[in-house]
Amino acid sequence: KKRMVSGVQPTGSIHLGNYLGAIKNWVLFQDMYDTLFFIVDLHSITLPYDAQELSRVTKKTAAIYMACGVDTSKASIFVQSHVRAHAELYLLLSSATPMGWLNRMIQFKEKSRKAGDENISVSLLTYPVLMAADILLYQSVFVPVGEDQKQHIEFTRELAERVNYLYGGRKWKKLGGKGGAIFKVPEALIPPAGARVMSLTDGLSKMSKSAPSDQSRINLLDPKDVISNKIKRCKTDSFSFLEFDNPERPECNNLLSIYQVITNKTKQEVALECQDMNWGIFKNVLTDALVDHLHPIQVRYEEIMSDTGYLDSVLAEGARKAADIADVTLNNVYQAMGFFRR
Numbered sequence: 377k378k379r380m381v382s383g384v385q386p387t388g389s390i391h392l393g394n395y396l397g398a399i400k401n402w403v404l405f406q407d408m409y410d411t412l413f414f415i416v417d418l419h420s421i422t423l424p425y426d427a428q429e430l431s432r433v434t435k436k437t438a439a440i441y442m443a444c445g446v447d448t449s450k451a452s453i454f455v456q457s458h459v460r461a462h463a464e465l466y467l468l469l470s471s472a473t474p475m476g477w478l479n480r481m482i483q484f485k486e487k488s489r490k491a492g493d494e495n496i497s498v499s500l501l502t503y504p505v506l507m508a509a510d511i512l513l514y515q516s517v518f519v520p521v522g523e524d525q526k527q528h529i530e531f532t533r534e535l536a537e538r539v540n541y542l543y544g545g546r547k548w549k550k551l552g553g554k555g556g557a558i559f560k561v562p563e564a565l566i567p568p569a570g571a572r573v574m575s576l577t578d579g580l581s582k583m584s585k586s587a588p589s590d591q592s593r594i595n596l597l598d599p600k601d602v603i604s605n606k607i608k609r610c611k612t613d614s615f616s617f618l619e620f621d622n623p624e625r626p627e628c629n630n631l632l633s634i635y636q637v638i639t640n641k642t643k644q645e646v647a648l649e650c651q652d653m654n655w656g657i658f659k660n661v662l663t664d665a666l667v668d669h670l671h672p673i674q675v676r677y678e679e680i681m682s683d684t685g686y687l688d689s690v691l692a693e694g695a696r697k698a699a700d701i702a703d704v705t706l707n708n709v710y711q712a713m714g715f716f717r718r
């Protein structure tokens with residue numbers, strides 16, 4: 377089976393964007409591919425964070441993966457920092473990364489602008505190198521992510537090709553290696569709908585964990601009354617009917633798209649169903665659909681969190697399996713880069 381990896385940072389609350397852009401699709405892929413899903417805790421310290429909370433949020437995020445349907449009999453779930461190869465490959469790849477490539481990254485520009493000078497760490501800039509290590513360690517063929525990660529996957533592809541060119545092939549063979557490509561060059565899998573879920577308070581910004589207002593996002597664990605309140609208060613417009621793809625109506629497009637993905641309907645079905653609705657009626661329909669979809673996830677989440685011994689054992693097993701795969705790649709990289717190995 378071809379391999380697939382993906383992850384979410386254990387910061388703040390997992391929201392509908394993370395779910396529709398990434399996690400929901402992981403569940404569909406776990407039958408088709410050899411899947412590994414991790415909680416990227418080393419990424420979450422690239423911006424100021426709460427050390428008292430990191431461990432708890434990491435476990436919570438793992439429980440959410442399982443509650444959303446990641447099945448540990450098919451997929452491995454593990455914590456990034458439990459597999460040391462991630463940090464090691466990150467260091468090795470850093471030396472193969474031209475600085476100019478990092479300076480071009482849109483996410484760095486956006487996040488550093490929001491963070492303010494004092495909070496811009498070196499690791500915020502080198503974040504894509506760690507992400508490349510996460511992917512390349514497993515010789516992943518596919519990486520299911522939301523639209524915002526497209527540029528980072530492109531970066532990963534270029535870095536894989538560069539390392540293959542600099543150290544792979546005959547040069548690697550001369551050093552006693554197997555030769556050929558050191559890394560597989562991965563591809564992003566971006567879902568046709570739900571790839572870019574927008575904020576509830578501004579249809580032009582993406583729904584995000586770090587947005588200051590909780591009103592801007594639906595968190596997967598929001599109870600019914602909170603969901604209902606957020607949808608009631610979300611930004612709409614003064615048109616009297618509903619439609620997709622009108623550039624003057626980003627909020628309308630976003631809410632219809634959320635409804636489409638959450639109900640597994642086609643765009644045409646939703647367009648037809650909702651074309652004559654007014655905002656009041658549609659908001660009730662959307663709230664009910666969200667509550668119906670998220671309630672079973674929330675029930676499963678509570679069950680999983682009530683047995684943290686089980687969660688710990690899943691994460692331990694996941695880390696063992698992941699380390700077995702990652703160590704092979706890491707050793708190859710050390711060898712190809714010419715290190716003296718014991």
Ligand code: AQP
Binds near residue numbers: 397525570574585
């Ligand atoms: N709004 C979104 N729509 C669709 N997909 C999204 N993703 C994030 N936001 C949206 C996808 O979720 C996965 C995990 O993201 P992450 O934890 O690495 O965080 P992020 O990309 O930085 O986005 P967040 O969660 O909103 O955090 P902040 O506030 O830090 O920007 C990825 O596959 C991502 O594409």
